[in-house]
Amino acid sequence: MKSAIILIFFCGAICYAHQISSIELINNAREYDGKNVVYVGEAVGDVMTRGDFAWVNINDGENAIGVWLSKELAGEIKFTGSYHAQGDHLEITGVFRRNCIQHGGDMDIHAQGIRKISPGRIVSDELDTSKRNFVFIFLAILCLVLIFVRRQRSR
């Protein structure tokens, strides 16, 4: 019975929460403080495990916000954004804290659930041929100037 009530409460909280951007959250932090929010973005950097919990920073294209979540939920994240990878695109449902008491006043979201909207992937670094050509052109000019300078010196 108790777990059923918790489940109903949790589902209700999720239903009432609405998707909010980082700018909206940061600019109206007082308004959203302590409320359930749905925040969508890419997991970036490291998934930093701290005991039974973990920190993951979620970037929605404007800002990144720290999300505090259980180790199990964090385990679902396979890719995080970096130069070599596109991170998992996640929908975070949780409580937004303007100045979280538990975390030294950080602005964060305590996740209750995450949903993978799209999985991340490795991004290959293909050679930019125009850059390669510029390297050779400048190298050739540099060699010519060096030869000219040496000849002048030997005279």
Add this chain to the structure above:
Amino acid sequence: MRFSVFLKTMILKPQLQDLKNIGYYSGKIIIGISLTMLVPMVIGLLFAEINPALDFLIAAEIALLISLILTKLCFTEKDLNWMQGMVVVSLSWLAAMLLAAIPLYLSGHWGSYLDACFDTMSGFTTTGLTLVQDLDHISYAHNLWRHFTPFLGGQGIIIIAISLFMKGRSGAFKMYVGEARDERLLPNVIHTSRFIWLMSITYLILSTLVLGIIGIAIGMKPVNAFFHGACIFMAAFDTAGFAPQSQNILYYHSLVIEVITIVIMLLGAMNFNLHYRIWTGDRREMWKNIETRTLCITVLLTFLIVIIGLNQVGSYPRALIMFRKGFYQLISGHTTTGFMTIYARQFIDEWGNLALLGLICAMALGGGACSTAGGIKMLRIGVIAEALKQDVKRIILPERAVVEQRMHHLKEIYLEDKQVRASLLITISYLVLYGIGTLMGMFYGYSFLDSLFESTSAAANVGLSCGITVPSMPAGLKLTYIVQMWAGRLEFMSVFTLIGFFIAAIKGK
């Protein structure tokens, strides 16, 4: 006498030899800049980042080409005079900005070449304001370069050249002074430069190890932990405020990282002379020195203002949290670092006017003289305070009494009027610079307090932002902040000399 007549009669037009000297020594410094670009290039190759490595190779080639042409065309064996030394310094800083911006612009993470120049000037001047886009996906090579620029600029671009290419010339000292370093640690300026590098590299290795181990302990991947450790050290010790991720220090969600960065920021804001004394075993100097004492007093006073302001607004639910957030931002501002553990917008929305004003005062005052910090500097504030004390004594004591004011900075010094005059002149110059940036901000439609905050942050080479510095801000304001960062870092003299040089070239006889 009209100013133009004065200029025509008093200023000598630069001669060909002046241009040759300036060109030759600027070329030498550009060689140093091109060599430093090989570091991120190697890092790029190590992390299999082909295109970023090419960005740095292109930029290094261009820099080398320019330096070769300059040193060839302007070859000279004559030493620099004071005017030439100052002009070389200010021009070299502009050249460094333009050349170092090439790889950043080629990365595609900066909206325009101006934005890339803004970031390199911000880096070299150890400011930390940034216009980078999508930082969380930037390559290791470019990210390292962002943090390497403050490491080069903080110790001094000229110091690199002096350490590598100069051989006991008095011109080296003139350039050293032009870079706002009027104190020598050792009798020889070349040995001084080498000591500064030795000390910085030792701190870099130790701090990278410590921060790397802590990074692993807080859950980061080992490679990232050590890479971030090196970057964070360079940004903290050189009081720059760049960070490898878009959330700055907030990314780590770690009290330990905050405490360690506070220690490194304070070390960075300390006079190199004090470091030297501590390294050579004279620890008492640390507590006797007027700069340390002034810093303690100004930190206490400004922190008091910040805490009263934050308490008035009631943004933070607990005193401990208010202390943690308030103290971190204050130390970051006072040491002119610019690390943040809050979002830029929170300064405006949650700090209130009084706390912001306290922080602006701290930023304006700055760190130690002959350190990597910006702002007015503790030594000047100390000198002005001592002069005030002397004048008050003169009023109180009988007219016949001889009033002498002593202070301790490396040795016992009797305060002289010329010292007070020099300190006041530079202080006034800084205040005018803060004011000009504020006016420009207001001209572009920002509020007074926002404009004052951002302007002070730029001119004092701090890097804290209340949200004005974004890629979409007006180009005029970007240029204003670039000039403020440049003039603030070089402490005006070499910038004034460069302006004078151009006026003389046009109007001189």
